[in-house]
Amino acid sequence: MDRVQIDQVRQFNRTVTERVGVLHDQYLGRDRPIGEARLLWEIGEDGQDVRQLREHLALDSGYVSRLLRSLEADGLVTVEPHPRDRRVRTIRLTDAGRAERAVLDGRSDELASSLLEPLNTAQRARLTAAMAEVERLLTAATVTLDAVDPDHPDAQHCLRSYFAEIQTRFETGFDPARSLLPDAGELRPPRGLFLVARLHGEPVGCAGLKLPPGAPAEIKRMWVAPRTRGLGLGRRFLTELEAQAAQRGWEVLRLDTNEALTAAIGLYHSSGFQEVAAFNDEPYAHHWFEKRISTPPFA
Template identity: 50%
Template sequence: MEPVTDTPAEPVPTESMPTESAPAEDVAAFRHFNRYFTRRIGALDDHYLGQDRPLGEARLLFEIGDGVSLRELRGRLALDAGYLSRMAKSLEAQGLVRLTVPPHDTRLRLIELTDAGRVEVKEQQRRANALAAGLLATLTAPQRTELTHALATTQRLLRLAGITITLVDGATEDARACLDAYAADIDARFPEGFDKTDLVRPQEVTGDAGAFFVAYEEGRPVACGALRTLEPGVGEIRHLWVHPDARRLGLARRVLAELERAAVEHDFTVVRLDTHAALTEAQAMYRACGYAEIPAYVDHVYADHWFEKRLVDPTPRRPDPPLVRP
């Protein structure tokens, strides 16, 4: 079931790999756009937006907001710890930020804007808005609408591309946290509520018994899916869930594809699943992904629809050598 519109053991860091390499012309087009856009907005200029600092420092000032820890900034911006520390100290020396150590955790360093820093960020926002408005003003209204829609599509697809899907032990903290979020989500959606005892046990979805995948966006778990053995040659998909913030990206289908690949690796020729009547969007996705509705294969209190898909090993096989007759 999947509510989408999409001392723990240590994780097994097996990250999903792309099923095919990108064509050279797509790579070239992507890089060409990157070069054009970074030049057009002045990202390479040491005086970004005409202010006396490069884009890196300007972006860091913006991300600080009302105050944050350097650890969180490092994760959010995917910055090297040393590089971030040097930028923070430079901004502190300029009187734009204040670095402190909280009394409750001396391992943390907090960073916040000074009054001068807030003034600079406000001016930065004014200049950035003016730059964007100047570019958009040269387009007609229909062209601006077309560009806005294209940017929304670009952001959605880039977010999806940046999400990694990792095979983890079913007992890990992230796996259980995702299942807790899944349970809370569907408990609110099901008229009868949801009992957490229905969740899979770690041993059912780990090792030879099955698989558990967690999807990460910038280090934060945003989706999960489980596969367990139903009977010899048959696997069952459970608890396919996507965080509300990551829905409508196409992530549910990516997690489902990983579960199907894992099913092939476990020598399952068929995968089955069930879903609740309230999850109409999940039913539509399963049908679109090649699942056929079947009679009930198990008596499950939360099931109203049952689906099955026969699997084909996606790994290309070398043809057998020609038979040579004596």
């Protein structure tokens, strides 16, 4: 990897994370340990279950319990059993808790203002634009791709979202009964592959690969959650599936798509796919693409 880029990232980590991070903690933890402040913040206006809090902040259950006890003693939160499952406890902010959270909110504003304040108008615009770019790309870098079984809950979640979306986007709607649907077995080793993209553990996209013996590999059901679009996830799926297919000895990769999915069509073109004649009679497809693939020499 490029030495100059690594050094730039390190330099950034030092200056920004450390300096701003320290400031952040100072602003946040002015009259309350930051552990408690963070928890108070995480609870939010609508309340949260204890287990969610624990998971989000990645803290020990005993520790969270103790922090909550302290917030409760200060009259900032109330604890009530979950209506459905009485083992679970739901935490809610009291009015005092809401007020204290508003103070934290104000401090966050203060900190942000203090960073912008010394800059002139043009500089502020440039800073916020660059921040948005860094954030976007770091988010993209945080997304992981994992091969999972198509029956895995995360895969199912993505597939449901996928079908719901194409139903609204296809000119003609979408009726699963009329489409050529691969059964789950075709997208599960050894006959195929199913990838799920996750951001902080949440599924945000999927893509399936059929590997029929003696025929071209085929990409099916690629979907990216709306909030993670523009992060290059689609291209990452293509690259990954192409590499997987090539590695297993397939030399041609193909796919079909609906004319409504213009962004996807652009992606296929720019990823080296050529438009070809229909290779199946999927009623919902308008375009068919194909790409010759090969294993890179040092894979």
